[in-house]
Amino acid sequence: MAQADNSVHEITSTKQFQDLLSADLNRVSLINFWAPWAEPCKQMNNVVMGLAKKYPQVLVLQVQAEEQEDISESFDVVSVPTVLLLRGHTLLNRIVGADASELTNAISRHLSGASSLSKPSSSPDGEESDEQLVTRVKQIMNQSKVVLFMKGSPDAPRCGFSRQAVGLLSDQKVEFTHFDILGDEKVRQRLKQLNDWPTYPQIIVNGELVGGLDILKETVETGEFQKMLESTSA
Amino acid sequence: MSNQTLGSMGPVETAIREKLTTLLQPLQLTITNESHVHRHHAAMRAQGGGNGETHFDVLIISAAFKGKSTIQRHRMIYAALSDELAQGLHAISLRTKTPEEVDPASAASSR
Numbered sequence: 001m002a003q004a005d006n007s008v009h010e011i012t013s014t015k016q017f018q019d020l021l022s023a024d025l026n027r028v029s030l031i032n033f034w035a036p037w038a039e040p041c042k043q044m045n046n047v048v049m050g051l052a053k054k055y056p057q058v059l060v061l062q063v064q065a066e067e068q069e070d071i072s073e074s075f076d077v078v079s080v081p082t083v084l085l086l087r088g089h090t091l092l093n094r095i096v097g098a099d100a101s102e103l104t105n106a107i108s109r110h111l112s113g114a115s116s117l118s119k120p121s122s123s124p125d126g127e128e129s130d131e132q133l134v135t136r137v138k139q140i141m142n143q144s145k146v147v148l149f150m151k152g153s154p155d156a157p158r159c160g161f162s163r164q165a166v167g168l169l170s171d172q173k174v175e176f177t178h179f180d181i182l183g184d185e186k187v188r189q190r191l192k193q194l195n196d197w198p199t200y201p202q203i204i205v206n207g208e209l210v211g212g213l214d215i216l217k218e219t220v221e222t223g224e225f226q227k228m229l230e231s232t233s234a
Numbered sequence: 235m236s237n238q239t240l241g242s243m244g245p246v247e248t249a250i251r252e253k254l255t256t257l258l259q260p261l262q263l264t265i266t267n268e269s270h271v272h273r274h275h276a277a278m279r280a281q282g283g284g285n286g287e288t289h290f291d292v293l294i295i296s297a298a299f300k301g302k303s304t305i306q307r308h309r310m311i312y313a314a315l316s317d318e319l320a321q322g323l324h325a326i327s328l329r330t331k332t333p334e335e336v337d338p339a340s341a342a343s344s345r
Contacts, residue, residue: 209305212308
């Protein structure tokens with residue numbers, strides 16, 4: 001289906017924003033929250049424009065976060081740049097900070113998924129069976145030796161406890177990857193059930209929950225954490 | 235020995251105190267309400283600032299923790315407070331000790 005050339009829109013009102021999003025609930029959209037006074041936004045704006053050209057099927061919405069307060073608040077945007085990827089009204093990813101590579105990876109992941117007919121893992125509506133979700137969650141838990149499920153990202157933590165966990169791991173020179181549970185509500189809830197642990201951050205070592213921030217602090221203090229890292233995984 | 239007058243505790247703190255006391259028969263249970271520190275954070279703003287009982291720091295000394303790993307101790311507490319966590323209680327910082335861990339000499343003196 002031919003898209004209008006103008007797939008990039010400057011948002012000037014909440015109504016315009018809602019109308020554009022609701023026009024096609026299967027379409028992937030990219031919402032770029034920015035501010036003219038924030039230096040990192042310049043770089044991110046360029047990246048967004050490049051992606052808009054590369055993927056004309058994506059609806060790109062430029063939102064000046066401070067001018068469109070209602071929209072920013074409804075998506076819980078507290079800093080710029082923040083880029084959200086949605087399919088229809090479903091939040092796929094939240095990228096906080098000028099992380100060009102994270103955005104580029106995320107958008108190509110979601111677009112290739114939607115166009116591939118043979119991929120069984122999710123339908124275009126983003127529906128995923130619980131079994132598929134659990135498999136995905138476990139894959140993420142095993143994506144590296146140490147995985148931190150946190151709010152935000154190590155460069156831009158969205159919670160004091162998550163920030164402390166990042167700081168502690170960095171101080172200990174531990175190599176780790178992270179997963180931002182704020183960008184994936186399904187993983188956020190399912191992991192709590194799987195690990196029988198109601199809060200974040202969660203520190204995973206060798207695919208298993210070690211605990212939250214308190215336990216991380218304790219095990220680092222006693223040296224137990226370093227021992228865990230030295231033991232080889234199955 | 236309680237170090238809080240009943241009148242100053244909200245319902246969530248009261249529930250935490252009652253449930254943990256029943257479950258753990260603690261030697262010491264100190265609950266500090268830290269909600270005001272987090273009031274302005276994004277998640278709390280979205281809730282309208284929370285109800286003043288969203289974040290607590292809990293220190294418990296109890297013999298019930300003997301032989302249990304830290305993660306087991308934390309799970310015991312989370313399980314006891316699952317209703318509260320499902321509602322307004324957003325986060326709890328936990329410090330869990332047995333009497334011996336706090337004061338090794340007490341192990342020698344206790345029967």
